[in-house]
Amino acid sequence: MKILLTGGAGFIGSHLARSLLDRDCRVVILDDFNDYYSPRIKEKNLAGIASRPCLEIARGSIGDKELLRKLFASEGFDLVVHLAARAGVRPSFADPLLYQDVNVGGTLALLEASRSFNTKRVIFASSSSVYGDNPARPWRENLANLFPLSPYGVTKLMGEHLCRIYHRVFGLKVTALRFFTAYGPRQRPDMAIHKFARLIQEGKEVPVFGDGTSQRDYTYIGDIIEGILKAIEGDLEWEVINLGSGRCVVLEEVVDLIGRFLKKPVRKRFLPEQPGDAPATWADLARARHLLGYEPKTEIARGIEEFIDWFKRESER
Secondary structure (H helix, E strand, O other): OOOEEOOOHHHHHHHHHHHHHHHOOOEEEOOOOOOOOOHHHHHHHHHHOOOOOEEEEEEEOOOOHHHHHHHHHHHHOOOOOOOOOOOOOHHHHHHHHHHHHHHHHHHHHHHHHHHOOOOOOOEEEEHHHOOOOOOOOOOOOOOOOOOOOOHHHHHHHHHHHHHHHHHHHHHEEEEEEEEOOOEEOOOOOEEEEEHHHHHHHOOOOEEEEEEOOOEEEEEHHHHHHHHHHHHHHHOOOOOEEEOOOOOOEHHHHHHHHHHHHHHHOOOOOOOOOOOOOOOOEEOOOOOHHHOOOOOOOHHHHHHHHHHHHHHHHHHOO
16 A cells, blocks of 8 residues: 555654555655644654655645645555644744645645545544533544634634535545644654653753643544544545543643653642633443444553653763
8 A cells, every 4th residue: 555644744643654664555645744843753663664655745835836846746655644744732823824825725635636646545633622622521533513612623623524524525534533642752842741841850940730630631642543543544535533641630740750761850830721722531342342342451650651761861962
């Protein structure tokens, strides 16, 4: 199988690329190595697989229509796994037009290229942010009246709608996977667990927005990758599916676990809540279990320990 993997140099993408190569897939990574965080980190993410013979790395934007035309025309992809996006709830308030251009315009460009070059299937990385602050937790995929709380969440919901239209009108098979707070080795440095670990390691205060009782469905990277692989194997027509752990964990518990595994004291600084943050996220996994046979395996303490082991190794280099 030949796969176009957008955002393949990022946190989730680099883990998925390795797994696909280990399954003898031919993979073309499309990534622009932008400066949302250090491009050197993305280069490092791919260092262990860059020389694999079944991997090609194309540097450029998902919104570059001419680049997409050349890639699709020359490669003949069986599947597109679309992970590339401008990420982050809070940063999306600072530059919402950029988020629209990349997350909506880029997704549309990929869908159009897939239609034009007869690529039959797309896996689209959506987000739990589409649920906003819906009180009907755990969140099921068929919840009505989704009202995201940030421009980022809106762009992900718009991406889902575009995927649905391309399925309905053009017959493109699309599975939209709503990721819930992925974490683990190689997590982006701006994400909470990584940022907290760095601050605790340096003996600095950890900013806790709100009263510390907010909850997240933290999902270990290994479980996320397993869910994506099952979606690839599933060959579904059109589905929206949650990928989470199915459990809520309180923010302060996560901070304390990081301190415990670092063997460092934790100093917390409580700050006002931030715009765009939901008080809790929680995935209903019934559809994922039924359609994909998905079953997350990593408890939060084990996942944090795995992350801290990686974090310590990286800090020593």
